[in-house]
Amino acid sequence: MTVGFVMLCHTALDRAAEVARHWAQQGHPVVIHVDARIRPRPFRELRTALADQRKLIRFSPRHRCHWGSWNLVAATQDASALMLKEFPQVQHVFLASGACLPLRPAGDLAAYLAERPRTDFIESVTTSEVGWTIGGLDIERFQFFFPFSWRRHRRLFDLAVRAQRRLRVRRRVPEGLVPHLGSQWWCLSRPTLEAILQSPDRPRHDAYFKRVWIPDESYFQTLVRRYSTQIESRSLTLFKFDHQGKPHIFYDDHLSLLRRSDYFAARKAWPHADKLYDAFLRPQATGEPRAEPNPGRIDRLFTAAKERRLKGRAGLYMQSRFPTDNFENGKTAVSYSVFQGFSEVMPGFIDWLTHVTETRVHGHLFGPERAEFAGGESIYRGGLSDSARLRDYNPKSFLTNLIWNTRPEHQCFMFGPADNQKVNAFMAADPNARFAIITGAWAVPLYRSGQPLEEIRSEAARLQRVEMELLDLLNQHWTKARVRVWSLAEFLGHPMEPLQTVVEDTAPRLRPRVTSVPPLVDLTGFGAFLQSLRNHGMQPLVMGDYPANDLFHSDDQQSRPYLVS
Amino acid sequence: MGLVSTLQLRLRREMWHLRARRRAGDLSVVANRTGRIQRGDILLFCTLRNERVRLPFFLDYYRRMGVNHFFFVDNNSDDGSREYLARQDDISVWGTQDSYKRAHFGVDWLNGLQRRHAHGHWCLTVDVDEFFVYPFCDMRPLRALTDWLESCSIRSMSAMLLDMYPQGPIGARPYREGQDPFEIACWFDSGNYLISRNGQYGNLWIQGGPRGRAFFADAPKSAPALNKIPLVRWHRNYAYVSSTHMMLPRGLNNVYDRWGGEKASACLLHAKFLDTFGAKAEEEIRRGEHYAQSREYIAYKERMAQEPDLWTRWSEQYVNWRQLEILGLMSKGNWA
Numbered sequence: 001m002t003v004g005f006v007m008l009c010h011t012a013l014d015r016a017a018e019v020a021r022h023w024a025q026q027g028h029p030v031v032i033h034v035d036a037r038i039r040p041r042p043f044r045e046l047r048t049a050l051a052d053q054r055k056l057i058r059f060s061p062r063h064r065c066h067w068g069s070w071n072l073v074a075a076t077q078d079a080s081a082l083m084l085k086e087f088p089q090v091q092h093v094f095l096a097s098g099a100c101l102p103l104r105p106a107g108d109l110a111a112y113l114a115e116r117p118r119t120d121f122i123e124s125v126t127t128s129e130v131g132w133t134i135g136g137l138d139i140e141r142f143q144f145f146f147p148f149s150w151r152r153h154r155r156l157f158d159l160a161v162r163a164q165r166r167l168r169v170r171r172r173v174p175e176g177l178v179p180h181l182g183s184q185w186w187c188l189s190r191p192t193l194e195a196i197l198q199s200p201d202r203p204r205h206d207a208y209f210k211r212v213w214i215p216d217e218s219y220f221q222t223l224v225r226r227y228s229t230q231i232e233s234r235s236l237t238l239f240k241f242d243h244q245g246k247p248h249i250f251y252d253d254h255l256s257l258l259r260r261s262d263y264f265a266a267r268k269a270w271p272h273a274d275k276l277y278d279a280f281l282r283p284q285a286t287g288e289p290r291a292e293p294n295p296g297r298i299d300r301l302f303t304a305a306k307e308r309r310l311k312g313r314a315g316l317y318m319q320s321r322f323p324t325d326n327f328e329n330g331k332t333a334v335s336y337s338v339f340q341g342f343s344e345v346m347p348g349f350i351d352w353l354t355h356v357t358e359t360r361v362h363g364h365l366f367g368p369e370r371a372e373f374a375g376g377e378s379i380y381r382g383g384l385s386d387s388a389r390l391r392d393y394n395p396k397s398f399l400t401n402l403i404w405n406t407r408p409e410h411q412c413f414m415f416g417p418a419d420n421q422k423v424n425a426f427m428a429a430d431p432n433a434r435f436a437i438i439t440g441a442w443a444v445p446l447y448r449s450g451q452p453l454e455e456i457r458s459e460a461a462r463l464q465r466v467e468m469e470l471l472d473l474l475n476q477h478w479t480k481a482r483v484r485v486w487s488l489a490e491f492l493g494h495p496m497e498p499l500q501t502v503v504e505d506t507a508p509r510l511r512p513r514v515t516s517v518p519p520l521v522d523l524t525g526f527g528a529f530l531q532s533l534r535n536h537g538m539q540p541l542v543m544g545d546y547p548a549n550d551l552f553h554s555d556d557q558q559s560r561p562y563l564v565s
Numbered sequence: 566m567g568l569v570s571t572l573q574l575r576l577r578r579e580m581w582h583l584r585a586r587r588r589a590g591d592l593s594v595v596a597n598r599t600g601r602i603q604r605g606d607i608l609l610f611c612t613l614r615n616e617r618v619r620l621p622f623f624l625d626y627y628r629r630m631g632v633n634h635f636f637f638v639d640n641n642s643d644d645g646s647r648e649y650l651a652r653q654d655d656i657s658v659w660g661t662q663d664s665y666k667r668a669h670f671g672v673d674w675l676n677g678l679q680r681r682h683a684h685g686h687w688c689l690t691v692d693v694d695e696f697f698v699y700p701f702c703d704m705r706p707l708r709a710l711t712d713w714l715e716s717c718s719i720r721s722m723s724a725m726l727l728d729m730y731p732q733g734p735i736g737a738r739p740y741r742e743g744q745d746p747f748e749i750a751c752w753f754d755s756g757n758y759l760i761s762r763n764g765q766y767g768n769l770w771i772q773g774g775p776r777g778r779a780f781f782a783d784a785p786k787s788a789p790a791l792n793k794i795p796l797v798r799w800h801r802n803y804a805y806v807s808s809t810h811m812m813l814p815r816g817l818n819n820v821y822d823r824w825g826g827e828k829a830s831a832c833l834l835h836a837k838f839l840d841t842f843g844a845k846a847e848e849e850i851r852r853g854e855h856y857a858q859s860r861e862y863i864a865y866k867e868r869m870a871q872e873p874d875l876w877t878r879w880s881e882q883y884v885n886w887r888q889l890e891i892l893g894l895m896s897k898g899n900w901a
Contacts, residue, residue: 242899246716253704270709301901309899312827316893317760319725319792320821320830322769329825379877382756385778393785394759397773404893405756 001114003028003106003187004083004090008075009098010035010065012271013046016098022281024056026106029087033075036062058082067151072184072216073209081197084190091117094187099268100237101250101258101276105284109236109264113187120192120228121236123182124221137161141213142179143170150213174201174208182221185237185267188228195227196220238263238295240302243310248302252276257301263293315404315432317397331430332403337412337506338433340467341441344416345491345520352518353412357507361412365402366395366419381405388420395422403432412506417442417466428473433481435474436502439467440488440543444521447529457538467542487544493552495520523550570765578813581676581804588663588673592638595658596651599634599682606633607707608799609689610679612671614640615848616693618841620649621743623693628655630697631707632689636682638674640665665854669807676804683799687711690795690809691833694746697724697795698886699831700897711798713900714829720798721812723820724831726791727894728774729753729838729883730875736840746836752880753834754778755892758791768792768811768818775875780864789861793833794820829898832889838875 005023009016009032020030032050034043050057060079063071080093092113113119127138137144144164148156173179188196199205205223209215224231238261240248247268250258252275258266269276312321314330323329343349343363354361354374363372370388373380380386382405384398391398403411427433442463446456474483482505486498500514527548530540540546602608609632616623624635635656639647640663650658661674668674675690689697689707699710699722714722729750731738738749758773771792772785781788793809797817804813811818822828846862849855855862881892889895 244717248901249713249716251701251705251709253701270712272706272708272712305897305899305901308827308897309822310826312822312825312896313893316827318758318827318830318893318896319723319760319769319771320828320896320898321826322760322762322821322823323825324823327824379778379879381879383754383775383778383877383879384757385782387778387782390778390782390785394761397759397761401756401758 001091001110001117002087002089003110003113004087004093005030005106006060006076006079006083006093006095007032007098007100008035008065008072008079008095009033010038012098013038013042014049015269015271015277017046017049018277018281019096019098019100019102020050020057021053022102023106024050024053027056028106028110029056029058029083029090031058031060031079031083031086033060033079034062036064056087058086066149068214068216070210070215073219076216076220077197080193084194084197091190092187093190093193094236094265095185096237096265097185097267099271100185100265101267101269101280102265103238103258103261103280104264112264116230116232118189118191119230119232120186120188120224121232121234122186122188122221122224123235124180124224124231124233125182127179127181137213138181139179140165141181141218142173144213145169145171145211146213171208171211174204176201176226177205177222178225179218180221180225181218182233183235183237183239184216185235185239185265186220187236188220188224192224192228196223199223199227234293236264236293238266238293238298239268240295240298242302243306248305250276254298255279257298261293261295261298262291263295315400315407317400317404326429330432331426332400332432333407334403335410335432335434336403337410337502338415338427338435339412339502340415340417340436340470341438341488341491342436342502343414344441344444345438345488346518347521348518350414353503353506356503356512356514357412358510359410359412359506360406363414364416364419365399365413366391366415366421366423368418368420371398372414392420392422395420396426399423399426410506417463417470421466421470424470424473428476428479428481431480431482434505435481435483435485436498436505437471437474437483437485438488438491438498439471439485440464440540440546441491442467443488443530443540443543444523444526447523447526448521453532453536457533457536460533460540461538464538464540464542471542487542489544489546489552492520492523492546526550574765574813574815577806578802578804581672581806581813582680584669585673585677585680585804588668589677591661591663591668592659592674592677593661595639595647595660596656598654598657601655602634602682602686605686607631607687607689607711608634608636608683609691610636610675610683611691611693612638612640612665612674613642613646613693614665615642615644615646617642617644617646617649618740618742619693619746619836620646622745623696624653624656625743626696627689630702636675636678638671638678640671670855672805672808679799679803680801684801686799687714688797688799690797690805694836695726695795695833696747696836697831698834698889698895699724699796700829700886700890700895700900702831702886710900711796714796715798719829720800721794721817721820722796722829722831723769724793724795724833725758725771725894726774726793726835727753727832727889728776728791728835730775730880731838732874732876732880734874735838735842738840740839740841746839747834747883750836750838751883752876753883754879755881755894758894759785763811763818766806766811766813766818767815768794769821770810776861776865779875780861780868784864787864794818795833796831827896827898829900830895832886832895834883 023030060082063075065071150157209219250269252273311329315333350361360374362374365371371386371391378386495517527550637650637658639660650656731750754774760771763770769792772788777788790810795809849862
């Protein structure tokens, strides 16, 4: 059996010539259409280069082919008609472009088609079922008029479409046709192609499709539905489109992927991919039993590329990914915990938490003196410096860098109202953040500092204000962080419960059981301290009902963590 | 962007072109082989001063990548750089005695040359110590990249400057002519870059890295910028504004995605910290020809005296572009 190849060429004619020769040398006829926009000289060169294959290679009448124009269809029609007329032995016609790369010997394809003599391989999908149309036009392609080029006059094009939508323009689809769309690259049997090209209705069809948008993706796709007896709605040519609807290009490094795809041809290859052309245009053994075309791995590769281009890696901020606020697709890379007040009440909390949850626990990362990295390091992962100046210059970068650099490890750090508060809103809006706060605990170090009350008072007022601002922020409707808040009094009344909760939040998979509480600081006299603050005119609001005698009775005070969001 | 700021930027661009025209008088031809440039050739532009020892590897690196023609502006070298370059077939050289600083750190010279010779060509603008690394650079030549960018209608590509440094004191291992500088300086910081957006020009401003942490911890604002746009399909109306950090028209600075996706980007490996660095810093401080009174070099010198090692236990050793991609320093975008 013989397959006829129709090639539509508009660039890299030298490669097209190599491919045409490759097919002709295996005894299969080729008809080449060269875009009329190509200058006479390269065209002449192409003809001379292929002069020795005159028997099997023909050149069809040339048309000027712009993207998505009717002339592409006209060129295909002329070339196919020439093929059918000149080479009566041809039973299937395979439409390829000049940038197509044959992946399997033509003999393989011929054998494959000989087993399926009446089958037409063409992707043909009803307009309502395609999800890939660019520009969002599907059925409207068939109903509107398109006087402006989508590529060159995008605004006018859009305007015209909108106007026709408003005016409810509806061109009538010719009788007997149901609009279908699909890839331009098909392989049709002689009877079907003859039926399409010699149909008495052809002038009517052509006149209609001349005004359809991108007819090369719909002319044959629609007409086969009328004339074919057996359609396989898939292409024998491997091609992948990117998110803008442009075909992905194959390079030398795709060689093994293309080999394993078992497609008969691929579109499109980079013209300078010497290794690819050498490998696939070399005579290959035919007749090896090979599988059906299967794009599996190539699909995964290009799907990943699309994903990367459209969504990117969550939590990454870099030179070519710098999302606008709230369009980040993930503000940070992984989850992290922020502890406020814990290390003030329990001096050994950092070591205890590290031990219990097996996570990385830092000190006050946003502390006023320096960033207290775990282990007291001065440079941390990725080259982050502990310099407070450097950190405060761009605290958001500091935080996102730390989380990105240490992914997938869960980071914990201490926080407090004396620290840099610039990233609070960012963390509040971040679903990866887990806040655990003991309100009012900042007063403990003040109390223990032993400084005179007059000096402490204004500082206490400042810290309280800062903490209340944070609590207010975490109460906003847009807060996405997981927030748990206990007042100092609640926490001291029942420390075990809050600790169990935060440990489970921090290491959900480990789910460690808290059996012992790290030693609490000695708070004898703290109740009196609060009272004297009140006496000096500063109202402590965030400590809860702290007993004046520092004694907690566990029965009458039920402490329950409450979940803000 | 309103009409006023658009006009303002337009005016500024014209000013840059005017400056370039005025400074064109500074340049005298040493070797002009621009007649050999073919349509579609990839061009490289570079200013230099006394870099003879680095040149052989530099030229070799970019020739192998697929650069077709080199443009050099030699600012008064006395170590034979000029003569060496003038001997090569694919290089055009201009010389000047004038002030690097007055030519806006070389920008005016290159803008002028690019306006005259680079129209319609893909253009790489780098320093002698900057080495372009792009996705798939070990398998696909530079032309594959530029063809792809063109097919996607992308006019410019970002390449962040990645400072490379040796382990141990800088200068402990001398650099030999022709040697790959990254045999010595093969370490870098993987994740301490600070990014903000420049509202007026729309470009990103990236600082940090080893220079940020070691020399500018007390004055982070003055740390050198690391964002660069070295690869551009040139049009005669384009102009670099501040080194290759930003460009006009502003659309060329739009090399990053704002909605969470990743555009394709590259890196410029910066082989600054070799044994030649000490002498260079001395000389540049004396000449005062660099940005902001060579503040950068003064800061280096102060710190270099006390703490000559940039290496830390968290430094990464350079392997290949894939490593940079995984670390998030560059991206393949949707090129696959």
